[in-house]
Amino acid sequence: MGWKDIGSLLSLKMLDSRLDPGSDAKRIQKASMGATKSRWNTLEFKIYYTVFAIAVPLMLRAVISATNEHSPNFPRFEPLLSQGWIWGRKVDNSDSQYRFFRNNLPLLTGLVLLHTGLKKVVLRVLHCQRTQFDLVFGVFFLFAAHGVNAFRVTVHLLINYIIAKSFRKKPRLAIFLTWVYGIGSLFINNSYRQYPFGNVVSVLEPLDSSFKGLIERWDVFYNFTLLRMLSFNMDFLEKWREVTTGKKSMSPTPTPPSMKPELKRSASSATTLETICENGTKNVLQERARLYAPHHIQDYSFSHYIAYITYTPLFIAGPIITFNDYLYQSQHTLPSINRKGIMGYALRFAICVLTMEVVLHYIYAVAVSKTKAWQGDTPFQISMIGLFNLNIIWLKLLIPWRLFRLWALMDGIDPPENMLRCVNNNYSTLGFWRAWHSSYNKWVVRYIYIPLGGSKSRILTSLAVFSFVAIWHDIELRLLLWGWLIVLVLLPEVFAQKFFAAYQKRPWFRFLCSVGAVFNIWTMMIANLFGFCLGYDGTVYLVKGIFLTWAGIKFLVFANIALFVGTQVMFEQREGEKRKGINVKC
Template structure:
């Protein structure tokens, strides 16, 4: 599933099936192909120096320079073609028009929206901004609290990097100084001897998946101080953010470690997996039903009000559930087939992985002096099982409470966490990290500009004012002011509020048509009610743009901090949400690290591609329950499942070798048109589905669609369809170009 798009460009040199091809690839002899594979690496290095930069992807010009044009011609729409430039211009005009229209509405109704606006920040108050939209408090606290949050991050990074270097030097000295261990040392490091060092910390059978002599203990002792730092820093920040009730989450983490993780000793793998999943889902249901736990139940009510938490501890606990499941599954895999799985994964990535090949190419001068794990990608480190002795309580808590990824992710696996502790990331280092930081700063400026001039959330959430001029409910600005006053009284500083849970956004109570009037008061209409169908359509599309930009900034910031610490988690939202070919592609990119987690810990254990159509139901139900237990999200999950099953069925039909499909592929224009229309329908389905799940609900979406078809002019309808068509053209171009470049990289690095 993950390499679906790579397969679109076959390794044979026959006619390309990609309908966007401007030319049909000609046949090449096997001799020329072999020559390219043999000599392409030599073209990249002269005198031990790299000529071309392959840090991210091989540019097309470099591929041509390397002689790759002799093997495969380009089979995608060029970015300089008239069609591509026209589609980009149409999308730019569409989004610019939407923003301008909503910005004009915001300025025209400034007095009505003022309850959810605050004084603009410098330099925006000099540039004509009338106020900053603070309706979405998650976004507001994140942007405002970064300066106060940075000192803690800087201190953490300094200590973490120092401990990492100190542990690495001790590891090198220990390994160099230890020759073949004596008989007594072999007995100490084998079998059940792990209990002699940390009897309360090791929960696996150390004889499983390990050899008789294992240096793992030396490495684990070296990183123990680093893990202790992660525990202390994580608990400190979590208590400040979530309050003392966060300790309930810590108790459940310990219960998982001592009760659920050791189940493999008493039951089969299937029984252990069933008990683990049932337990964690049941805990989520109980927490939702009880509204979280309180110390007052145990006669300690004073602890509940020590200070005002910025986010509920249950939000962070949802993130911890994913990490607990990851720890348990990685442990059970290590016990069953640890060393075998490790060697198999390393061998597979050496033969097939482009990311690993690029890392080896960047560090070709130290390839022979480092183990393969040190020059591997995130996926390889996740798939490589760790030694059972490394699954200790200290590593477990350090993994769950790792500060850069604690509150919002990206989500990582336990195997990768330990691997990056021993060998820091080498895929992105030096100036590449700082370029990533400048890109993050660019998106922060975009987000700040958007909330200063386009009050999307304020228009959605500002209630209708009563006759007396007062709002029906407390505005977001008033809530923020009250919260800050409470924090000032308690002596705490406001820190960033971040959460990857999409259900925490402030769109849950929005209706596209009406608001709830107060009793015995004359109510005027809200700004949302005054908008016509075309303006509502613009607002709903910009709502998805705001969500994408907000989560991209949040996830990129914490990934940037992790990169500075030598940890390379997956990139969430690597591209714009409108740049998705189909529904599967969208969910692989929107929360990419969560998708990788689902594939490893849900999709593959449930049968993988053999049971693809059936596994989508439990997967999306768990995603809905994990975000929030809400009927609206359950309905969204069902809609996504139905859409995915239809998409899978259509994909299977068009990927088959039926005579009808083969005949259609012989006509590039027909094949291209089918792909574009299919992508267009998928984008429209995703827009409606996300409005149902994370914006205005099923009733609001149905009403909005009816209003649009009833009130929108024929021209507006055609413009909307044309916009989605242009987005489909661009997304397919991106997919095909990406497939072509990956094919060139397979040739360059002689991969299978």
């Protein structure tokens, strides 16, 4: 494998076909418009490469020295370590979320092979629809995963479906009730997730001692189920409004007035979901069009609803795909579903798993954070503990998401890629949230941000978005404050973009952008370290160490220089993507 093959494997095009402009000349021209000439071989960037060659090894050395067996604090966090498999080293398997996935990876791999193999056999022998298999297997998996707690999930599913269908003639009320119940169900689960069945009806008391499933904490994974529940209701109510009022949806390919959908399906009411290219060849709808695909109103049925909600490859943790997109792809195989693309994605997944294993065997940052064992460490070391904690959080989310997306790709469904950028390859708060949990970001934009006004009232819509994001993650005041803090972090970037937009052609503009980007990185780091890594005590300890000690001030100066260099490389990488016709906007 040559450098070109490696570059292709690691490219955004290979990661998600949605990012590949293909032969779309208009899309390529739009993306490449205004892209600068390459600076990779200039003297300026050769200096930057030197800074990278010095800074990155120092960063690794700092975090390893603060978290390995030679650290004075090692006895404090050693009990959290487990026996590893790399050169006899111990492994930091102390994160419960990733430990659950890591310990069950062989079981999940077997399930992937069983599901995809069985589905191919069943479809070939019985000639049934893909959604029919998804329904049967999904319900079976729901009860295998959650046992009797699946009845709790089922109650939520039924109530959500009843709301949409019962109040469909009053769409605004239906939408209001859908959101009220959806968010309310999170609070209900938080307080009553283990409420005894026997206290509801005495005859159900035997269920309290019955099989609780392979995943007893059903409420944790219900959060992803909720997104699919809301997606179905919103898509159905949007279609119902279009059918009954004749008002067009936001679809880029709306149904012509002469082809107004009917409430009851007939031979003449069949609609085609494919577009015809200028050369006469058929091509499936692009992602945006699939969000508003002209399904018949009767396709929003209970069986399709349950098949979508319980679609096994994406049931546990996503990525999130809308109901309209799922149903469309169940009927039409996208060009991205091909052996080469799937094999390349599988190889990237394997590389990510091995990377995580190496990190957990040599950098015990999670165990250090859990025990707050950083006494005597320098500000540089503490900041690296926090940074690598963020990297581990990124990897522990990326790996399950990529496994489940790989599973869906093998099954013929192409959901969005969740992690478009490495966590270290971000300088914009707005861009960071587009690249981190990307399918969730798309879901939020479609069902919350745009309906509430989008960029017309960016501050209010952002408050609504991040309040929902915080509550959805966990009903905890700390995370709600984190969500509001993120909105405050967004404000300087939004104002700066508007104020300095007129100076984009000036030669000094990109250097000024780096100054703002460095500020952004610090605010994002502090917000996420506070919310997910170091907590209040650790963050305060770090900030005091940076600003109240000479070693901290010296670290701050050199860190800002390194971050300045890093942002210039990030800018150039994105300019390089634009020259190839790719503009990810993150």
